[in-house]
Amino acid sequence: MKSMKxxxxxxxxxxxxxxxxxxxxxxxxxTPVFMPVGTxxxxxxxxxxxxxxxxxxxxxxxxxxxxxxxxxxxxxxxxGLHNFMKYSGSILTDSGGFQVFSLAKLxxxxxxxxxxxxxxGGQYIRMTPESSIEIQNKLGADIIMSFDECAPYPCDEKYIxxxxxxxxxxxxxxxxxxxxxxxxxIFGIVQGGMYKKYRKESAEYLASLDFxxxxxxxxxxxxxxxxxxxxxxxTTDFMPIEKPRYLMGVGSPLELIxxxxxxxxxxxxxxxxxxxxxxxxxxxxxRLNIKNQRFMRDFTPLEANCNCYTCTNFTRxxxxxxxxxxxILGLRLNTIHNLNFLLxxxxxxxxAINDGVELEFxxxxxxxxxxxxxxx
Amino acid sequence: MKSMKxxxxxxxxxxxxxxxxxxxxxxxxxTPVFMPVGTxxxxxxxxxxxxxxxxxxxxxxxxxxxxxxxxxxxxxxxxGLHNFMKYSGSILTDSGGFQVFSLAKLxxxxxxxxxxxxxxGGQYIRMTPESSIEIQNKLGADIIMSFDECAPYPCDEKYIxxxxxxxxxxxxxxxxxxxxxxxxxIFGIVQGGMYKKYRKESAEYLASLDFxxxxxxxxxxxxxxxxxxxxxxxTTDFMPIEKPRYLMGVGSPLELIxxxxxxxxxxxxxxxxxxxxxxxxxxxxxRLNIKNQRFMRDFTPLEANCNCYTCTNFTRxxxxxxxxxxxILGLRLNTIHNLNFLLxxxxxxxxAINDGVELEFxxxxxxxxxxxxxxx
Numbered sequence: 001m002k003s004m005k006x007x008x009x010x011x012x013x014x015x016x017x018x019x020x021x022x023x024x025x026x027x028x029x030x031t032p033v034f035m036p037v038g039t040x041x042x043x044x045x046x047x048x049x050x051x052x053x054x055x056x057x058x059x060x061x062x063x064x065x066x067x068x069x070x071x072x073x074x075x076x077x078x079x080g081l082h083n084f085m086k087y088s089g090s091i092l093t094d095s096g097g098f099q100v101f102s103l104a105k106l107x108x109x110x111x112x113x114x115x116x117x118x119x120x121g122g123q124y125i126r127m128t129p130e131s132s133i134e135i136q137n138k139l140g141a142d143i144i145m146s147f148d149e150c151a152p153y154p155c156d157e158k159y160i161x162x163x164x165x166x167x168x169x170x171x172x173x174x175x176x177x178x179x180x181x182x183x184x185x186i187f188g189i190v191q192g193g194m195y196k197k198y199r200k201e202s203a204e205y206l207a208s209l210d211f212x213x214x215x216x217x218x219x220x221x222x223x224x225x226x227x228x229x230x231x232x233x234x235t236t237d238f239m240p241i242e243k244p245r246y247l248m249g250v251g252s253p254l255e256l257i258x259x260x261x262x263x264x265x266x267x268x269x270x271x272x273x274x275x276x277x278x279x280x281x282x283x284x285x286x287r288l289n290i291k292n293q294r295f296m297r298d299f300t301p302l303e304a305n306c307n308c309y310t311c312t313n314f315t316r317x318x319x320x321x322x323x324x325x326x327x328i329l330g331l332r333l334n335t336i337h338n339l340n341f342l343l344x345x346x347x348x349x350x351x352a353i354n355d356g357v358e359l360e361f362x363x364x365x366x367x368x369x370x371x372x373x374x375x376x
Numbered sequence: 377m378k379s380m381k382x383x384x385x386x387x388x389x390x391x392x393x394x395x396x397x398x399x400x401x402x403x404x405x406x407t408p409v410f411m412p413v414g415t416x417x418x419x420x421x422x423x424x425x426x427x428x429x430x431x432x433x434x435x436x437x438x439x440x441x442x443x444x445x446x447x448x449x450x451x452x453x454x455x456g457l458h459n460f461m462k463y464s465g466s467i468l469t470d471s472g473g474f475q476v477f478s479l480a481k482l483x484x485x486x487x488x489x490x491x492x493x494x495x496x497g498g499q500y501i502r503m504t505p506e507s508s509i510e511i512q513n514k515l516g517a518d519i520i521m522s523f524d525e526c527a528p529y530p531c532d533e534k535y536i537x538x539x540x541x542x543x544x545x546x547x548x549x550x551x552x553x554x555x556x557x558x559x560x561x562i563f564g565i566v567q568g569g570m571y572k573k574y575r576k577e578s579a580e581y582l583a584s585l586d587f588x589x590x591x592x593x594x595x596x597x598x599x600x601x602x603x604x605x606x607x608x609x610x611t612t613d614f615m616p617i618e619k620p621r622y623l624m625g626v627g628s629p630l631e632l633i634x635x636x637x638x639x640x641x642x643x644x645x646x647x648x649x650x651x652x653x654x655x656x657x658x659x660x661x662x663r664l665n666i667k668n669q670r671f672m673r674d675f676t677p678l679e680a681n682c683n684c685y686t687c688t689n690f691t692r693x694x695x696x697x698x699x700x701x702x703x704i705l706g707l708r709l710n711t712i713h714n715l716n717f718l719l720x721x722x723x724x725x726x727x728a729i730n731d732g733v734e735l736e737f738x739x740x741x742x743x744x745x746x747x748x749x750x751x752x
Contacts, residue, residue: 041697045704048689070672070697078675078693086689296446299454313424313462317454321417321446328421328704 004143004185004212006031006244006265010354016236016263017353022058022244024090024142025183026082029057030350031244031265034256034342035092037273040065041075041085043339044273045332048087053309054339058090058142060268063135064099068118072138080140092268093141094248095132095174095189098150098217109149111166129173137180145215146174148189153221160193164202167191171206185212187246194223196234203238213244216264220250229258236263253282253345253369257362260349272342276334279323282341284365285373290334295320308340309333380519380561380588382407382620382641386730392612392639393729398434398620400466400518401559402458405433406726407620407641410632410718411468413649416441417451417461419715420649421708424463429685430715434466434518436644439511440475444494448514456516468644469517470624471508471550471565474526474593485525487542505549513556521591522550524565529597536569540578543567551585561588563622570599572610579614589620592640596626605634612639629658629721629745633738636725648718652710655699658717660741661749666710671696684716685709 008020020031036043036051038059043051051059061081066072078084081091097114100107104116104125113128129147136144148167151160171188178186188211192198206214216235219228232247239245246266247259256267272282279291283303288295290302301311302319310319310333322330345365352361384396396407412419412427414435419427427435437457442448454460457467476483476492480501483492489504505523512520524543527536547564554562564587568574582590592611595604608623615621622642623635632643648658655666659679664671666678677687678695686695686709698706721741728737 040701040703041694042701042703042705047705047708065701069701070693074673074693074697077673078691084691084694084697086694297450297453315454315460317446317450318417318460318462321450321460325416325418325441325445327416327418328707329418329423331704332423332708 003181003183006213006242008242012353012356012358014356015261015358016233017261017358018263018265019350019353020244020265022090022265024058024185026091026142027057027089029090032256032260032346032349032353033058033266034346035060035266035268036339037062037268037270038085038087038091039270040069041081043335044277045328045335046339048085050309050336051087052089054336054343056089056339056343058092059087060092060094061139061141062099063093063096063132063139064103066093066139067096067135068120072135076138076140082140090143091141092143093136093139093145095145095147096127096135097132097148098248100127101150101152109166111169129170130177133174133177133179133186137178137184140180141184143185143187143213144178146171146186146188146211148191148217150218150221151191151193153194153218153223155193157193157195160191160195160198163193164191164198168202168205171211172209175209175211187211187213187215187244189215189217189248190235190239191218192235193218194227194231196231199231199235200238203235207238207240211243213246214239215246215248217248219247220255225255228255229262232259232264233262239263253342254366256342256345257349257365260353261358261362272338273335276338277331279330279334281334282338283374284368285371286369288374290316290319290330291323292320302337303341306337306340307344308337310337310340379557379559382589382618384618388729388732388734390732391637391734393637393734394639394641395726395729396620396641398466398641400434400561402467402518403433403465405466408632408636408722408725408729409434409642410722411436411642411644412715413438413644413646414461414463414467415646416445417457419711420653421704421711422715424461426685426712427463428465430712430719432465432715432719434468435463436468436470437515437517438475439469439472439508439515440479442469442515443472443511444496448511452514452516458516466519467517468519469512469515469521471521471523472503472511473508473524474624476503477526477528485542487545505546506553509550509553509555509562513554513560516556517560519561519563519589520554522547522562522564522587524567524593526594526597527567527569529570529594529599531569533569533571536567536571536574539569540567540574544578544581547582547587548585551587563587563589563591565591565593565624566611566615567594568611569594570603570607572607575607575611576614579611583614583616587619589622590615591622591624593624595623596631601631604631605638608635608640609638615639629718630742632718632721633725633741636729637734637738648714649711652714653707655706655710657710658714659750660744661747662745664750666692666695666699666706668696678713679717682713682716683720684713686713686716
């Protein structure tokens with residue numbers, strides 16, 4: 001694969017965790033990695049240079065949103081997503097499927113594709129594996145996704161059986177439709193609902209298609225966390241060792257750690273940035289709400305010993321003031337802190353895996369996180 | 377004056393324009409200067425480091441807003457406004473008077489002060505020259521304002537006669553109440569409505585009190601631009617040559633140039649940043665609206681040859697996309713451009729004054745600005 005290289009540095013002997021490195025034409029980053037989400041060609045509130053400073057290495061952007069606005073052709077005319085948004089790191093795009101099922105109205109699925117009314121102007125749009133890949137080729141991200149059906153939760157066995165057949169057919173068609181293999185690596189998406197046998201079947205079928213990497217879809221869709229972990233565990237068991245594994249839309253600090261221990265290499269989630277915009281700050285002692293009156297005269301940083309721009313320059317009192325005053329700078333500074341918190345967490349997690357102490361790291365993180373120092 | 381030094385570099389022989397330099401304990405900046413507005417201890421959407429990069433040198437912040445939230449005591453406990461918002465340049469605060477008359481409800485003025493209901497929580501507040509100065513001492517800006525009455529427009533002669541007596545009395549009391557003369561320079565505010573004789577009287581009376589600098593208040597309050605210029609002209613005629621003159625709340629690019637030609641050294645206005653947040657971009661060919669459909673595929677910068685962060689990195693097409701998508705980054709990038717535009721304009725204006733060609737500069741700027749290249 002010229003478009004992407006994945007190299008494993010260390011495989012744990014105690015858990016399924018591993019550390020590694022992914023190189024695309026735009027950047028090299030260490031795994032397990034957390035990817036900040038830049039839905040509409042911008043990581044909300046941040047400039048691309050601030051993303052660089054955070055050291056993210058890779059961000060995610062959403063095909064569904066970009067195809068509606070500004071449209072894939074405009075992004076292509078701009079020279080692709082990297083040029084359009086002026087981000088020089090790696091970019092991953094999803095297939096658009098997830099948003100078609102969650103945001104669009106009146107979607108109608110058949111074996112060939114999906115017809116839906118998009119949520120902005122209400123236009124009818126037809127989307128197929130071929131059109132999703134064509135759009136993603138125009139957007140030009142380093143890593144792209146096959147088109148899949150993300151089944152709802154809960155969902156009966158019969159529907160899942162039918163649905164993964166469709167997803168597998170679409171994966172094959174996506175792979176065949178992908179024209180830009182020199183620059184873009186395509187991942188197949190494992191589905192199967194909460195049924196271990198279908199997860200196994202899906203993982204094994206997709207592995208047979210020899211994608212450069214694999215995503216795990218249809219998790220973190222409302223099921224209990226313990227069930228998610230159980231299904232994830234039984235999914236990664238059947239995924240190729242030597243290919244990167246991406247758990248889509250996950251997650252919280254606890255889920256990132258547990259996901260990595262179950263063998264996941266890549267994660268993305270809107271949560272840390274969304275929480276930040278609501279004034280909820282991630283710290284190693286759990287979440288705190290910067291709006292809280294007790295921070296009005298607190299002249300310490302959001303988190304002691306944090307190296308982010310926000311914590312090295314500003315106090316909780318100032319951030320409390322900005323938030324209460326509806327000032328945009330507050331949203332920016334909170335976002336920088338929360339993303340930095342997760343990126344540093346992944347750094348510590350990688351070190352723990354490399355040192356063979358990931359279980360101890362997990363225990364230590366969980367107990368500090370849950371020490372009740374902050375209650376929202 | 378230890379707290380502030382003003383030095384005139386060049387006085388024009390053709391107009392009343394002059395260039396100079398103001399030094400406070402925090403920075404030295406060239407005049408005529410445009411001061412970006414940081415109403416609530418933040419220049420909306422920007423970080424203090426971005427303000428530094430713009431090279432503003434001085435910003436303005438509002439006493440009325442800060443005394444309500446977070447409150448002057450909290451700012452004082454934070455070590456003053458510079459520390460609170462982490463801005464290392466100079467800061468100027470107004471007296472709060474203007475907002476008391478424009479934002480607050482049910483204000484009742486008497487010779488001793490004003491009682492009003494503040495616009496956030498509806499509390500009754502009593503404000504006097506002494507309390508305004510006490511608050512400004514706590515905020516700790518480099519340049520502070522005497523408490524004045526800003527009369528409405530239009531306003532009859534009888535009222536103005538009474539009003540300037542009050543403003544003069546308040547100016548004297550403000551000067552006496554000011555306790556921190558080593559660190560903060562206080563300006564007296566000239567009033568007088570649209571009546572030349574009261575403007576003269578006010579300018580002369582305040583000059584007799586020997587303030588370190590003088591503001592011109594009560595202009596740009598709804599009167600026609602020609603009347604504003606006429607009154608301004610007859611006001612600066614009676615103001616001391618060797619002290620800085622600050623025209624409050626002005627203004628547009630055209631007003632900045634004409635104001636400087638009438639002998640003004642300092643300006644502030646929320647307009648360029650507010651326009652930016654509404655997608656209206658300042659260019660030398662006038663204003664353009666970035667929301668406009670014709671910019672969707674325009675892959676050129678907002679303004680050719682502009683050196684700002686926005687123009688050196690992003691295209692109109694991307695900014696159009698950000699604005700249509702309600703993305704905060706769009707507001708930030710537009711604000712950077714508009715403030716940079718005005719700061720560069722002042723730089724060119726100072727050069728023109730130094731070169732003795734300010735009238736030619738004015739003509740050239742006005743004709744390009746009005747060439748109709750963009751119509752909103």
